[in-house]
Amino acid sequence: MTQTLFAESGQRMxxxxxxxxxxxxxxxxxxxxxxxxxxxxxxxxxxxxxxxxAIFAKAFPERFFNAGVAEQNMIGMAAGLASxxxxxxxxxxxxxxxxxxxxxxxxxxxYPRLNVKIVASxxxxxxxxxxxxxxxIEDMAxxxxxxxxxxxxxxxxxxxxxxxxxxxxxxxPVYMRMGRTPVPTIFDDGxxxxxxxxxxxxxxxxxxxQVTLIGVGSMVAECLQAARKLRECGVEASVLNCSSVKPxxxxxxxxxxxxxxxxxxxxxxxxxxxxxxxxxxxxxQYCPVPMAFxxxxxxxxxxxxxxxxxxxxxxxxxxxxxxxxxxxxxRRTP
Amino acid sequence: MSEKERVQDLxxxxxxxxxxxxxxxxxxxxGHPGGSLSAxxxxxxxxxxxxxxxxxxxxxxxxxxFVLSKGHAAPALYAALAHRGFFPKDELLTLRQMGSxxxxxxxxxxxxxxxxxxxxxxxxxxxxxxxxLAGKMDGKTYRVHALLGDGEINEGMIWEAAMAAAHYKxxxxxxxxxxxxxxxxxxxxxxxxxEPLSDKWRAFGWHVELVDGHDMKALLDVLRKLRQTQxxxxxxIARTVxxxxxxxxxxxxxxxxxxxxxxxxxxxxRELSGSxxxxxxxxxxxxxETRETHExxxxxxxxxxxxxxxxxxxxETxxxxxxxx
Numbered sequence: 001m002t003q004t005l006f007a008e009s010g011q012r013m014x015x016x017x018x019x020x021x022x023x024x025x026x027x028x029x030x031x032x033x034x035x036x037x038x039x040x041x042x043x044x045x046x047x048x049x050x051x052x053x054a055i056f057a058k059a060f061p062e063r064f065f066n067a068g069v070a071e072q073n074m075i076g077m078a079a080g081l082a083s084x085x086x087x088x089x090x091x092x093x094x095x096x097x098x099x100x101x102x103x104x105x106x107x108x109x110x111y112p113r114l115n116v117k118i119v120a121s122x123x124x125x126x127x128x129x130x131x132x133x134x135x136x137i138e139d140m141a142x143x144x145x146x147x148x149x150x151x152x153x154x155x156x157x158x159x160x161x162x163x164x165x166x167x168x169x170x171x172x173p174v175y176m177r178m179g180r181t182p183v184p185t186i187f188d189d190g191x192x193x194x195x196x197x198x199x200x201x202x203x204x205x206x207x208x209x210q211v212t213l214i215g216v217g218s219m220v221a222e223c224l225q226a227a228r229k230l231r232e233c234g235v236e237a238s239v240l241n242c243s244s245v246k247p248x249x250x251x252x253x254x255x256x257x258x259x260x261x262x263x264x265x266x267x268x269x270x271x272x273x274x275x276x277x278x279x280x281x282x283x284x285q286y287c288p289v290p291m292a293f294x295x296x297x298x299x300x301x302x303x304x305x306x307x308x309x310x311x312x313x314x315x316x317x318x319x320x321x322x323x324x325x326x327x328x329x330x331r332r333t334p
Numbered sequence: 335m336s337e338k339e340r341v342q343d344l345x346x347x348x349x350x351x352x353x354x355x356x357x358x359x360x361x362x363x364x365g366h367p368g369g370s371l372s373a374x375x376x377x378x379x380x381x382x383x384x385x386x387x388x389x390x391x392x393x394x395x396x397x398x399x400f401v402l403s404k405g406h407a408a409p410a411l412y413a414a415l416a417h418r419g420f421f422p423k424d425e426l427l428t429l430r431q432m433g434s435x436x437x438x439x440x441x442x443x444x445x446x447x448x449x450x451x452x453x454x455x456x457x458x459x460x461x462x463x464x465x466x467l468a469g470k471m472d473g474k475t476y477r478v479h480a481l482l483g484d485g486e487i488n489e490g491m492i493w494e495a496a497m498a499a500a501h502y503k504x505x506x507x508x509x510x511x512x513x514x515x516x517x518x519x520x521x522x523x524x525x526x527x528x529e530p531l532s533d534k535w536r537a538f539g540w541h542v543e544l545v546d547g548h549d550m551k552a553l554l555d556v557l558r559k560l561r562q563t564q565x566x567x568x569x570x571i572a573r574t575v576x577x578x579x580x581x582x583x584x585x586x587x588x589x590x591x592x593x594x595x596x597x598x599x600x601x602x603x604r605e606l607s608g609s610x611x612x613x614x615x616x617x618x619x620x621x622x623e624t625r626e627t628h629e630x631x632x633x634x635x636x637x638x639x640x641x642x643x644x645x646x647x648x649x650e651t652x653x654x655x656x657x658x659x
Contacts, residue, residue: 068494068501072460072494076459077463080465080468081468083464085468108457111451112443
């Protein structure tokens with residue numbers, strides 16, 4: 001259905017392999033939502049052209065509120081709007097949304113469980129040249145620690161579109177994390193995103209996998225590439241897209257760990273407090289297996305081209321491949 | 335009811351609320367008497383005259399809103415709500431106890447009549463702006479009130495909200511500054527001087543009024559006046575006395591966050607019981623006349639047509655029968 005709507009506006013969902021930034025899809029989907037639901041409103045903090053909430057603003061200027069460069073007030077206004085039955089989508093860069101306005105999100109959104117959707121772009125080091133001040137590497141950790149908060153991370157355009165719809169339909173606060181750089185489209189029409197469900201996106205041709213790769217966001221495509229390379233080297237892997245970081249799909253994660261006996265997590269985020277931590281919290285209790293964590297090793301990023309940074313900070317398919325190979329080799333020779 | 339009777343009536347209500355505040359704090363053995371007592375008269379005027387609310391239907395979509403941005407005055411808000419009939423007065427003595435819905439700072443999820451969870455200073459005005467924007471968008475006539483502390487406005491977020499309120503011309507918003515002159519560490523002027531207050535708010539685009547925050551007539555007049563203001567949010571700088579009504583608490587910063595012990599509470603209650611007999615009688619009467627009950631017929635018609643049948647019914651009952659006290 002969503003694809004039809006895109007087609008009506010002269011746009012279509014990207015095909016598999018096509019690259020597009022998920023924030024572009026966010027803007028379009030929000031405008032689509034706004035057309036169908038008069039309660040949907042949007043806020044931004046002077047970054048609407050970057051977060052793409054400007055697409056909604058153009059379509060529904062009377063339902064768009066620019067807070068100016070004032071993120072705390074943006075979150076507060078969103079809370080007030082939500083308390084009166086609106087469904088506010090508040091956007092800015094992830095650093096400012098979750099860092100600058102953290103306590104506003106905590107006390108005025110999460111604690112009273114108000115129906116505010118915080119959709120932040122420019123998360124991770126893919127921000128590139130702007131440098132560490134603008135690269136959110138701790139946003140998932142911050143949002144995940146808040147009771148009542150859901151944390152969602154789309155892996156591609158198709159999932160981003162469904163995720164915006166799911167967030168709007170979800171009763172309660174949501175944090176949705178998006179990167180700056182284009183990512184390849186990896187899902188087709190048949191894909192369905194459900195809050196609280198992880199999706200198996202790659203399986204061995206036959207038999208059980210020797211390792212499970214669990215990724216979010218931009219790292220899902222990297223996991224898929226790593227899995228193909230592992231196969232070439234005679235190691236079968238499975239890949240889980242864990243786009244619902246909270247609520248986490250404990251069952252799927254435990255089942256995957258039980259099946260493969262080794263797990264690599266991959267995220268464009270610090271290894272402290274993000275996806276890897278969330279997965280480890282579950283597995284250490286219900287199915288302890290050897291794990292490896294691909295992510296920023298408790299350090300800030302720096303200026304550079306996104307691809308250079310991903311390589312420097314060991315966030316590529318090759319790094320996932322190496323981590324998985326080591327885990328598998330370690331199990332063979334105890 | 336004449337204006338003079340209304341003022342007397344509100345003064346009686348305020349005394350009852352002050353008594354409740356002292357009783358609650360003594361029972362809780364913690365809490366904030368100073369800033370609760372300075373705000374009681376303002377809350378009395380809002381909850382017992384100005385605001386269009388319905389204790390039988392606390393979630394009424396067209397109700398006026400109130401945000402206690404200085405959330406530590408929760409005892410005063412709870413007292414107003416209980417005396418107005420939103421929940422039983424007996425419950426007031428559960429303040430701050432395990433399992434009570436009367437949390438140390440207001441929790442909207444638990445308490446009927448609390449429109450926003452507050453407590454972390456500086457956040458309520460932004461929320462009130464959001465509520466006012468929602469009302470404007472929907473063409474509703476409800477008004478939004480936010481009560482701010484004068485220490486609270488040290489927070490930068492207050493000024494972000496002040497900018498936004500003027501920018502979006504939310505003239506359905508009234509902020510009231512409980513200007514008691516004291517914050518935790520001492521006088522405002524010594525901790526962080528915010529003067530000239532009026533000039534600051536005017537420069538931010540607000541319509542500013544100064545009143546004595548313990549003068550019921552002045553509060554009634556200024557709220558009436560602000561209902562006519564167009565194109566700008568309104569700020570009432572209410573000059574108040576911290577700890578108002580209890581001699582040994584008045585103008586003492588040290589009574590910001592300390593509860594009275596049994597002896598102190600007894601003394602305070604004696605001071606507040608000047609008209610105890612009258613106010614006990616008053617408690618059993620439905621004599622309050624709110625803004626709702628004396629609105630013009632035209633306003634009523636418009637208002638009623640907006641209501642759903644159910645809401646309308648409840649509301650009709652309220653109008654005819656008054657509210658439980």
